[in-house]
Amino acid sequence: MTSCTPIFQLFYGIKTPKQLNDQRIIQYSEKFNIPLTDNYKLDSSYVIFLTSLDTAKFKVEIKNHNQPLQALYYNGNGQLESFQINCYAGGFPNLHWDRDSIFTTFPPKEQAPIDNIIPLELLLKRLQPLPQTNSFLIKNYEYVIIVFWSRFMGRQSKRLIEVVQENCKLAKGYNVKIIYVNTDNLFVFTDNENQ
Numbered sequence: 001m002t003s004c005t006p007i008f009q010l011f012y013g014i015k016t017p018k019q020l021n022d023q024r025i026i027q028y029s030e031k032f033n034i035p036l037t038d039n040y041k042l043d044s045s046y047v048i049f050l051t052s053l054d055t056a057k058f059k060v061e062i063k064n065h066n067q068p069l070q071a072l073y074y075n076g077n078g079q080l081e082s083f084q085i086n087c088y089a090g091g092f093p094n095l096h097w098d099r100d101s102i103f104t105t106f107p108p109k110e111q112a113p114i115d116n117i118i119p120l121e122l123l124l125k126r127l128q129p130l131p132q133t134n135s136f137l138i139k140n141y142e143y144v145i146i147v148f149w150s151r152f153m154g155r156q157s158k159r160l161i162e163v164v165q166e167n168c169k170l171a172k173g174y175n176v177k178i179i180y181v182n183t184d185n186l187f188v189f190t191d192n193e194n195q
Contacts, residue, residue, distance in 0.1 A: 017152040017187040022130050025182045028151045029130075032158045033165075034180045036132040041182045042148070046126040053117060061115045063087075068183050069095070069156060070148040071164050073107040078120035078138065082107040086156065095156050097163040106170035107143065120144055127181055142174040150184045 020028070022041075029039050050062050064085055073082035084102070088111045089095035102109040120138065123146060129135070138144060147164050149157035161180070168176050 015152045015154055017150070017184055019188050020151060020182070020184045024151075025130060025184070026132070029180065029182070032149065032161050034149075034161065036130070037134040038178060039130045039133050039180050039182075040127040041130065041184075042186045043126045043128050044186065046123075047186060049118075049122070049126065058115075058117055060113065061117045064112050064115070065118055068148065068150050068153050068187060069160050070146070071108075071160060072118075072123070072146040072148075074120040074144045074146070075107075076139075076142045078144075080114055080116065080118070080120075081143075082110060083112040083114055084108065084160075085112045086153075088112045094159060097160055103163055103167045104170075106167055106172075106174070108167055120146075127179070136177055140175060141177045143171065143176045145176065145178045147178060147180050148183050149180060150182060150187065152184055152187065 025041060026036060026039070029036060047066070050066055053062055055062060064083070064087070067085040067087055069086040069089075071082075071084040072080055075081045084097065086095055089097050090099055097103060099111075100109070102111050124138075145164060145168070147161060149161055151157070164178065168178060
């Protein structure tokens with residue numbers, strides 16, 4: 001989505017990716033109603049891992065996991081059970097996350113194809129906690145949800161966060177942990193590599 005034409009970016013509210021220090025990430029987190037205790041940023045080792053995979057075998061999976069907006073629902077075994085990304089949401093001028101009512105159940109219905117290239121344990125090793133982040137034990141939760149968001153995706157990030165938070169209200173009887181992962185710095189790095 002960062003390679004979209006400027007007019008397309010304007011309609012969706014997409015900004016140019018910029019490097020953010022921890023304080024700026026925290027400021028945007030507060031604006032997007034992200035609990036600071038569940039706040040992380042994505043480490044550059046994530047891209048290194050994705051690019052190490054066989055592109056002939058995992059082309060679609062690599063593309064899907066390299067999107068700026070994602071909601072990954074992992075079950076208690078650390079396996080991906082539901083996967084939402086901006087490419088499959090559709091909609092204009094806002095992404096339509098609940099297209100086909102996929103968020104009316106917990107976990108949400110399938111949107112993007114489920115794969116197993118990034119198990120939960122591997123993904124958690126590629127997250128960097130921010131100053132106010134609290135540690136947690138995976139074994140205490142039946143579901144761990146990872147939400148990739150960014151400043152540069154503006155209102156589209158905020159809308160995804162709201163949809164996931166609302167969806168978690170349907171998780172009656174489950175212990176659920178939502179982790180919010182800022183991806184701005186990763187896309188600054190990626191954009192610079194592509195120029």
